[in-house]
Amino acid sequence: MNALLQRLAEVDSDLDVQTKEWRRQVQEMSYDIEDCIDDFMHRIGHNGMADSAGLVNKVVQQLKSLRVRHQIASQIQDLKARVEDASKRRMRYKLDERAFQSRTTISIDPRLPSLYAEPEGLVGIDKPRDDLVRLLMQGEGASAQQLKVVSVVGPGGLGKTTLVNEVYRRLESQFQCRAFVSLSQQPDVKKILRNILCQVSQQEHDNMEIWDEEKIINAIRDFLQRKRYLIVIDDIWSNQAWRTVKCALYANDCGSRIMTTTRIVSIAKSCCSPHHDLVYEITPLSADNAKQLLVKRIFGSEDTFPPHLEEISFKILEKCKGVPLAIVTIASVLANKANTKEEWDSIHSSIGSTLEKDPDVEEMRRILSLSYDDLPQHLKTCLLYLSIFPEDYEIDRDQVVRRWIAEGFINTEDGQDLEEIGKRHFNDLINRSMIQPVKIQYDGRVDSCRVHDMILDLLISKSIEENFATFIGGKNQKRLLHGKARRLSLNYYFHEHAMIPSTTIISQCRSLSIFGYSEHMPSLSNCRALRVLDIENGEEMEQNYFDHIRMLLQLKYLRLNLRSITSLPEQLGELQNLRTLDLGGTKIKKLPKSIVQLQNLTCLRVNNLELPEEIGNLHALQEQCVIKINQNSSVSSLLGLGSLTKLRTCHTRTLWLRWCLVNTHPDSKAFVDNLLSSLRKLGRVNLRHLYIQSYYSYSIDFLLDSWFPTPHLLQTFGMGMEYHFPRIPFWIASLDNLTCLDINVDPVEQKTLDVLGNLPSLLYLWLTSKATALKERLIISSSMFIRLKEFNFTCWSSGVGLIFEAGAMIKLEKLGIYFDAGAGLYFGFQHLSSLKHLVAEIICSSVTVQEVQALEEAIRSVVDLLPNHPTLEVRIW
Numbered sequence: 001m002n003a004l005l006q007r008l009a010e011v012d013s014d015l016d017v018q019t020k021e022w023r024r025q026v027q028e029m030s031y032d033i034e035d036c037i038d039d040f041m042h043r044i045g046h047n048g049m050a051d052s053a054g055l056v057n058k059v060v061q062q063l064k065s066l067r068v069r070h071q072i073a074s075q076i077q078d079l080k081a082r083v084e085d086a087s088k089r090r091m092r093y094k095l096d097e098r099a100f101q102s103r104t105t106i107s108i109d110p111r112l113p114s115l116y117a118e119p120e121g122l123v124g125i126d127k128p129r130d131d132l133v134r135l136l137m138q139g140e141g142a143s144a145q146q147l148k149v150v151s152v153v154g155p156g157g158l159g160k161t162t163l164v165n166e167v168y169r170r171l172e173s174q175f176q177c178r179a180f181v182s183l184s185q186q187p188d189v190k191k192i193l194r195n196i197l198c199q200v201s202q203q204e205h206d207n208m209e210i211w212d213e214e215k216i217i218n219a220i221r222d223f224l225q226r227k228r229y230l231i232v233i234d235d236i237w238s239n240q241a242w243r244t245v246k247c248a249l250y251a252n253d254c255g256s257r258i259m260t261t262t263r264i265v266s267i268a269k270s271c272c273s274p275h276h277d278l279v280y281e282i283t284p285l286s287a288d289n290a291k292q293l294l295v296k297r298i299f300g301s302e303d304t305f306p307p308h309l310e311e312i313s314f315k316i317l318e319k320c321k322g323v324p325l326a327i328v329t330i331a332s333v334l335a336n337k338a339n340t341k342e343e344w345d346s347i348h349s350s351i352g353s354t355l356e357k358d359p360d361v362e363e364m365r366r367i368l369s370l371s372y373d374d375l376p377q378h379l380k381t382c383l384l385y386l387s388i389f390p391e392d393y394e395i396d397r398d399q400v401v402r403r404w405i406a407e408g409f410i411n412t413e414d415g416q417d418l419e420e421i422g423k424r425h426f427n428d429l430i431n432r433s434m435i436q437p438v439k440i441q442y443d444g445r446v447d448s449c450r451v452h453d454m455i456l457d458l459l460i461s462k463s464i465e466e467n468f469a470t471f472i473g474g475k476n477q478k479r480l481l482h483g484k485a486r487r488l489s490l491n492y493y494f495h496e497h498a499m500i501p502s503t504t505i506i507s508q509c510r511s512l513s514i515f516g517y518s519e520h521m522p523s524l525s526n527c528r529a530l531r532v533l534d535i536e537n538g539e540e541m542e543q544n545y546f547d548h549i550r551m552l553l554q555l556k557y558l559r560l561n562l563r564s565i566t567s568l569p570e571q572l573g574e575l576q577n578l579r580t581l582d583l584g585g586t587k588i589k590k591l592p593k594s595i596v597q598l599q600n601l602t603c604l605r606v607n608n609l610e611l612p613e614e615i616g617n618l619h620a621l622q623e624q625c626v627i628k629i630n631q632n633s634s635v636s637s638l639l640g641l642g643s644l645t646k647l648r649t650c651h652t653r654t655l656w657l658r659w660c661l662v663n664t665h666p667d668s669k670a671f672v673d674n675l676l677s678s679l680r681k682l683g684r685v686n687l688r689h690l691y692i693q694s695y696y697s698y699s700i701d702f703l704l705d706s707w708f709p710t711p712h713l714l715q716t717f718g719m720g721m722e723y724h725f726p727r728i729p730f731w732i733a734s735l736d737n738l739t740c741l742d743i744n745v746d747p748v749e750q751k752t753l754d755v756l757g758n759l760p761s762l763l764y765l766w767l768t769s770k771a772t773a774l775k776e777r778l779i780i781s782s783s784m785f786i787r788l789k790e791f792n793f794t795c796w797s798s799g800v801g802l803i804f805e806a807g808a809m810i811k812l813e814k815l816g817i818y819f820d821a822g823a824g825l826y827f828g829f830q831h832l833s834s835l836k837h838l839v840a841e842i843i844c845s846s847v848t849v850q851e852v853q854a855l856e857e858a859i860r861s862v863v864d865l866l867p868n869h870p871t872l873e874v875r876i877w
Contacts (some may be wrong), residue, residue, distance in 0.1 A: 003025065005023065005026060027467070029079065035613065050645065055804070122166070132259075133170060134277065144603070147249075147256045147257075148256075153280070153282070156367050157325030158284065158456065164234065174228075177201035177223075178229060180234065190212075194208055208288065221248055222261065228255050231256075231257075233261075242271055248672055251649050263433045265430075265433070289322075293315060293328070309344055333347060383408065383434055387463045387489075388511070389488045393454060394438055395448060407511065419622075434455065435455075453647070467483065468486065471491070471770055473516075474489075483503075490513065491513075492514070493515050493516040500522060507526060507528070508859065510532065512533050514538065518807075524546070524551065528553070529554055532556065532557045532731070536559075549572065549575070555578055567592075568592060573593075584607055600617055601621055601845055603623045605623075606626065608658065609628065610628065610774060615641060616643030617640075617643075624644075628660060635670045636674070639678060641682070642681035645685045655691070659698050679711070683712075686713065687713065690716065690717055707729070710734045712734070716741075718743075725746075728745060736761060742764075747770075748795070756784075757785050758784065762787060765791050766794070767794070770795070777802065780804050782805055783811075791812055793816070803828045804829070804832060813836045817838075819843070833868075839872055840872070841874075842876055
């Protein structure tokens with residue numbers, strides 16, 4: 001069944017209504033079969049493993065087993081009958097032939113109007129057009145004569161085709177020959193090559209229809225060999241298609257230029273490789289340009305909206321988020337409506353639901369669907385899952401990857417790590433411009449994303465059509481159908497009093513996501529098939545809501561972001577399938593003792609966790625958060641940390657310790673010895689990330705010289721803001737894999753910088769000190785910090801200066817300097833040639849306003865001279 005469903009997914013856009021309904025029924029049967037098997041395995045397996053001491057217990061268990069087997073047998077018979085009916089229906093209506101036959105009609109390319117857009121109708125194109133012209137034509141001497149390929153990348157609907165067409169129009173007179181072709185998703189390469197040859201030569205060739213690819217390629221190369229040409233290859237979907245077309249484009253020294261467009265970042269980089277700086281990322285329209293475009297399309301002028309429509313027009317533009325395709329589409333709808341606030345309010349509230357029946361909106365959806373249809377099946381499923389989250393929701397990467405795993409969307413071979421595969425899927429969706437990155441770390445890692453409203457509407461529509469997810473409380477509630485809800489998303493932020501219709505069956509729901517709080521939330525006792533339970537910001541949630549959590553025996557993912565919850569039932573340990581327990585948003589500090597029975601638990605997130613006595617039993621654990629060590633902690637539990645040998649990669653840390661133990665505590669030596677023993681053991685195996693927080697009165701000087709052998713795999717080491725090492729721990733210098741370091745040292749001396757500057761893999765450094773000790777400037781030379789991308793230096797007290805020499809930190813992109821205005825610090829910003837962002841935070845308690853203004857102006861004057869024109873943020877305290 002899964003193989004059939006995958007084949008049908010590959011031709012989804014071509015399926016008729018009858019075949020889609022048959023597919024839906026097959027999908028429902030596959031869900032029911034999986035639920036039946038899971039239920040059988042639990043009920044028979046659980047009873048078989050129960051304690052059967054004594055004859056009476058054995059007889060009772062056997063009788064229970066017989067009853068369970070009978071119930072399961074009846075379910076299997078019912079499922080078998082359904083499968084047979086579906087098979088007969090398949091043969092009766094020849095659904096296979098209808099689903100997989102070749103397409104007999106060819107639809108018009110929905111992007112065609114972009115090629116014929118009149119310049120006077122375009123808005124906000126001047127700057128990107130000029131930037132792209134400059135990128136294409138800049139260069140002097142021999143470099144200007146070399147072939148240059150510039151690639152334009154961005155999501156569907158941003159106007160890539162329109163932009164390159166405008167550049168093409170502006171530059172075509174400067175070239176001897178030119179061509180503009182579109183590849184599309186499944187290009188006829190031979191036809192495209194013939195098109196290029198006809199355009200550049202401006203003539204038809206006899207019998208060209210029978211030429212093979214090699215002959216056409218040779219003909220194009222011969223023609224272009226000594227000519228200055230301009231060629232646009234629009235809408236590239238695969239590297240293979242680009243490589244084939246590129247074979248025909250002769251790399252002469254005549255100053256030729258090629259422009260490509262694509263929705264996929266990796267393809268854009270491949271087109272202009274190795275010169276990745278020739279990738280032009282198209283961006284949404286500014287707020288002013290978006291408004292101008294909407295006004296022009298509706299009223300035929302560039303004047304503002306009528307006063308009574310100003311407020312609602314702003315709300316409509318917020319929905320469009322600067323995407324020209326969305327703005328033009330909504331404008332087409334509004335242009336045919338009365339210019340009343342009531343009518344526009346109705347259109348605004350309908351965006352993403354009833355509006356999709358409008359022909360203009362359908363056209364927009366077809367364009368957006370091109371990207372969705374191009375996804376492989378596993379990415380379609382992962383993307384479709386994002387429809388569960390509310391509009392404009394910031395989706396955490398690690399959370400959604402773990403949900404994918406719990407739902408069974410991530411498949412592994414050869415023992416590969418499921419989370420690593422899931423992160424690759426997430427990055428693929430970013431790469432294909434299907435989701436928008438929000439938080440981007442120093443190493444380029446995307447930690448969270450959002451789904452554009454227009455893409456979200458598309459996903460919601462497909463989810464409802466396929467019964468992939470059911471939505472309650474949002475604007476799509478009116479589109480609900482009766483039947484089984486497989487994944488339930490309850491948005492009480494939008495509609496607090498929304499209720500699940502009585503026609504919706506939730507007993508076989510696999511995923512329950514609740515946003516907000518309502519008195520009408522479903523009882524967990526009615527959702528025993530759940531794999532995923534995620535509840536967020538239910539401020540009025542009562543403790544007893546979770547009394548039935550022990551019944552969720554299939555549960556693999558549990559996340560609670562509820563400030564009102566302080567504990568969970570002791571029976572939590574019965575959830576043997578649980579992989580993720582995320583309680584970081586609760587007030588829970590102490591877990592049930594049964595937590596150590598969860599042998600499949602890989603992620604445990606609890607703030608200020610009191611370490612369970614037998615923590616070492618959780619052998620599968622890979623991540624746990626904020627363990628508080630104080631006088632109430634168990635000495636033996638610290639030793640158990642050393643048994644968690646799978647602790648390794650995660651979001652930014654694996655092990656976060658909060659040390660709150662004074663040296664005078666009677667057991668302080670035992671605590672230190674056991675902690676060091678565990679850290680040494682973990683450091684020899686898998687420990688990649690360690691964050692340790694302490695306060696003024698709680699010294700962690702025991703870490704200075706006691707970590708041996710050194711944790712050679714460590715990639716991240718971080719500290720809290722209060723405690724400072726008196727010097728750099730000796731083992732830091734040998735960490736060749738360390739990429740991120742957040743460390744407090746007081747005082748900072750030149751040898752401190754010398755040690756840190758020689759770390760070969762360091763990308764991020766935050767160095768904090770209370771004061772400097774030497775009466776000379778601290779120097780960062782060209783041989784130090786050769787890979788560093790972000791550097792933050794905090795020194796609030798009066799110091800002696802920090803200077804960047806010429807060639808220092810050649811890859812530094814972001815710099816944060818936090819200092820006292822009276823310190824007289826000198827930085828040498830002018831030598832930071834790669835700098836893109838500068839934050840200067842200044843304490844001005846002992847200087848005049850004029851002195852602070854002069855300092856700020858001096859910083860600005862230097863920054864203005866840097867080649868990348870970095871952004872500057874100055875904070876005055």
